Amino acid sequence: MRAGKSFLILVPYLWLLALFLVPFGIVFKISLSDTALAIPPYMPTLDFSAGWAGLRDFLSELDFENYVFLTQDDLYFKAYMSSLGIAIVSTLLTLLVGYPIAYGMANASERYRPMLMMLVILPFWTSFLIRVYAWMGILSNEGFLNQFLLWTGIISDPLVIMNTNKAVYIGIVYTYLPFMVLPIYATLEKLDGSLLEAAEDLGCGRIEAFWRVTVPLSRPGALAGSFLVFIPALGEFVIPSLLGGSSTLMIGKVLWEEFFSNRDWPVASAVAVVLLLILIIPIILFQRNQQAAQEADK
Amino acid sequence: MKLKIATLLLSASAIATVAQADEVRVYNWSDYIDEELLEKFEQETGLDLIYDVFDSNEVLETKMLAGGSGYDVVVPSGTFLQRQITAGAFQKLDLSKLPNHANMWDVVASRTEQYDPENAYSINYMWGTTGIGVNVGKVTEILGEDAPIDSLALVFDPANMEKLADCGVYFLDAPAEMIPAALKYIGEDPDSHDPDVIAKAEAVFMGVRPYISKFHSSEYINALANGDICVAVGWSGDILQARDRAAEADNGVEVAYHAAKEGAQMWFDQMAIPVDAPNPEGAHVFLNFIMDAQNMAAASNYVYYANGNKASQEFLVEDVIGDPAIYPDAATLENLFTTTPYDAKVQRVVTRLWTKIKSGA
Numbered sequence: 001m002r003a004g005k006s007f008l009i010l011v012p013y014l015w016l017l018a019l020f021l022v023p024f025g026i027v028f029k030i031s032l033s034d035t036a037l038a039i040p041p042y043m044p045t046l047d048f049s050a051g052w053a054g055l056r057d058f059l060s061e062l063d064f065e066n067y068v069f070l071t072q073d074d075l076y077f078k079a080y081m082s083s084l085g086i087a088i089v090s091t092l093l094t095l096l097v098g099y100p101i102a103y104g105m106a107n108a109s110e111r112y113r114p115m116l117m118m119l120v121i122l123p124f125w126t127s128f129l130i131r132v133y134a135w136m137g138i139l140s141n142e143g144f145l146n147q148f149l150l151w152t153g154i155i156s157d158p159l160v161i162m163n164t165n166k167a168v169y170i171g172i173v174y175t176y177l178p179f180m181v182l183p184i185y186a187t188l189e190k191l192d193g194s195l196l197e198a199a200e201d202l203g204c205g206r207i208e209a210f211w212r213v214t215v216p217l218s219r220p221g222a223l224a225g226s227f228l229v230f231i232p233a234l235g236e237f238v239i240p241s242l243l244g245g246s247s248t249l250m251i252g253k254v255l256w257e258e259f260f261s262n263r264d265w266p267v268a269s270a271v272a273v274v275l276l277l278i279l280i281i282p283i284i285l286f287q288r289n290q291q292a293a294q295e296a297d298k
Numbered sequence: 299m300k301l302k303i304a305t306l307l308l309s310a311s312a313i314a315t316v317a318q319a320d321e322v323r324v325y326n327w328s329d330y331i332d333e334e335l336l337e338k339f340e341q342e343t344g345l346d347l348i349y350d351v352f353d354s355n356e357v358l359e360t361k362m363l364a365g366g367s368g369y370d371v372v373v374p375s376g377t378f379l380q381r382q383i384t385a386g387a388f389q390k391l392d393l394s395k396l397p398n399h400a401n402m403w404d405v406v407a408s409r410t411e412q413y414d415p416e417n418a419y420s421i422n423y424m425w426g427t428t429g430i431g432v433n434v435g436k437v438t439e440i441l442g443e444d445a446p447i448d449s450l451a452l453v454f455d456p457a458n459m460e461k462l463a464d465c466g467v468y469f470l471d472a473p474a475e476m477i478p479a480a481l482k483y484i485g486e487d488p489d490s491h492d493p494d495v496i497a498k499a500e501a502v503f504m505g506v507r508p509y510i511s512k513f514h515s516s517e518y519i520n521a522l523a524n525g526d527i528c529v530a531v532g533w534s535g536d537i538l539q540a541r542d543r544a545a546e547a548d549n550g551v552e553v554a555y556h557a558a559k560e561g562a563q564m565w566f567d568q569m570a571i572p573v574d575a576p577n578p579e580g581a582h583v584f585l586n587f588i589m590d591a592q593n594m595a596a597a598s599n600y601v602y603y604a605n606g607n608k609a610s611q612e613f614l615v616e617d618v619i620g621d622p623a624i625y626p627d628a629a630t631l632e633n634l635f636t637t638t639p640y641d642a643k644v645q646r647v648v649t650r651l652w653t654k655i656k657s658g659a
Contacts (some may be wrong), residue, residue: 035642037381037384037385037575037642038363038385038386039362039363039364039365039385039387040363040364040365041363041364041385074649075650075653075654093307142526155628163511163512209635245512246512246513246656246657247656247657248657249657252614254653257649259360259619260354260356260357260359260360261356261645261649261652262642262645262649263356263359263360263642263645264642264646
């Protein structure tokens with residue numbers, strides 16, 4: 001029984017080791033090396049044939065100068081800050097859009113719920129890239145949205161949305177919406193309706209009951225959804241590079257430029273390691289939140 | 299059981315080797331070949347051709363330096379080729395497998411030698427200039443009949459750009475092309491590697507930055523052809539393709555290309571074989587096929603770029619060989635400049651400057 005249990009725990013730990021810690025170790029190692037004009041474009045590289053002496057030489061050539069470099073140019077600080085800002089704003093927007101959807105789904109009659117659930121998941125069946133390209137068609141100056149609004153007469157000049165941060169927010173909210181809706185829906189669906197009846201019996205209005213009963217009880221779902229949106233949004237690259245303008249500064253784009261334009265894998269790796277360190281804080285918070293929720297269930 | 303897996307693996311790797319032997323993987327620039335040539339290659343040689351495209355030298359270089367790209371033929375431009383040769387990314391050509399090599403044009407070969415000494419690693423595919431494409435109708439409507447459409451002043455003088463902004467102006471997202479152009483405009487050496495000189499380009503770009511709609515290296519072909527934008531700084535053949543597409547669509551858009559009269563950058567796209575190409579044999583077959591006079595002429599006739607193949611010239615249509623925007627006359631040729639690769643430190647200065655220009659940060 002015990003052996004079986006530890007085996008069960010072993011599986012996720014092996015998973016973590018193989019898919020997270022080992023790649024992280026490799027990236028961290030590259031971040032301590034120097035750029036070189038070679039294949040691969042950094043040095044030193046580990047030479048196993050030289051044995052221990054080779055390992056010692058290898059270790060002695062590693063240093064932290066790339067991290068020092070990140071502090072010397074304010075580009076990186078600005079990019080981290082601007083990514084944080086974009087991630088926070090788009091998480092809040094996703095929450096604002098996602099909560100009512102989840103609420104509506106949870107309050108729909110049993111018959112329609114599977115279909116509504118299906119509708120939330122359905123967009124995932126189309127390639128992510130194609131959906132982002134579709135947004136380019138909708139948001140561009142000559143796009144469907146502008147043509148429609150011009151036709152209705154609501155606006156007389158086309159709205160400039162494409163290639164600005166607004167388009168990035170729209171893209172992130174759209175893409176990550178299901179990650180927000182599903183956890184909130186899961187908590188709302190479990191909500192005991194008699195609690196709301198009790199609140200109304202005790203003199204609460206419907207709106208007050210919503211704020212004092214529904215919202216606190218759905219908080220774990222809203223938090224889980226927010227983390228699921230915030231964490232990938234922070235390092236997002238595809239959405240800002242396709243929908244954003246050249247003035248959209250995000251760390252994912254900076255990382256791309258370090259890799260591709262500067263061919264500087266060590267600095268690119270250092271940027272990635274720092275990004276991960278920034279992300280560890282919300283990930284730990286998320287973990288705690290999950291644990292607390294589990295214990296509350298018991 | 300173990301034995302079974304081993305046999306499976308063995309047969310799988312055997313299949314993989316067989317597949318490699320009759321498969322050639324080519325990685326070329328987007329919109330850069332007549333697709334019929336690809337079919338012709340498969341029919342003539344019986345090899346399967348897998349043809350992928352990119353639109354920036356940086357993407358190609360990262361793949362080359364990471365190694366194991368899986369491509370047999372790639373097409374970097376001169377300065378990038380030179381750096382990748384230094385890094386050991388390419389293998390020397392085996393001229394005995396390239397009988398069509400005799401077709402190559404010494405005028406171009408002598409220029410590509412500065413990137414690839416003795417042309418040991420590469421053959422020229424196409425070459426061209428970086429210049430200015432305009433929507434003639436709209437630009438003359440905005441700036442008048444004497445609009446400087448053949449001058450860098452059109453895109454670097456804020457007075458002109460302010461008026462053109464609403465109509466749309468695209469710049470190449472390629473610092474190695476744009477910064478030399480800006481330096482040329484202010485009378486500096488376009489191939490300067492001195493960070494202080496390079497820094498002078500910033501002021502030129504910042505003056506016109508608010509009026510640039512987008513930095514992109516391939517979208518301008520369609521945007522110009524559809525009349526979505528007025529001006530694009532881009533590559534000669536791309537703009538000529540836009541001219542052609544607009545004419546075909548008969549949409550009233552007239553596109554013209556000019557290499558700037560102040561001086562324009564001349565570049566060379568070279569075909570080379572990665573050092574770890576899975577099928578170097580097939581790569582040579584592909585290169586030899588491309589160097590065939592009629593094939594090369596078909597490619598140039600289709601994409602409106604000049605090539606480095608002397609024998610192909612008799613098969614070129616008058617639109618191509620007779621157009622000084624494609625095959626410049628002696629006087630224009632005089633006015634073209636080439637650049638050399640930046641070292642890592644200067645490259646960082648250039649990229650940083652470019653980020654600053656694009657994002658304002």
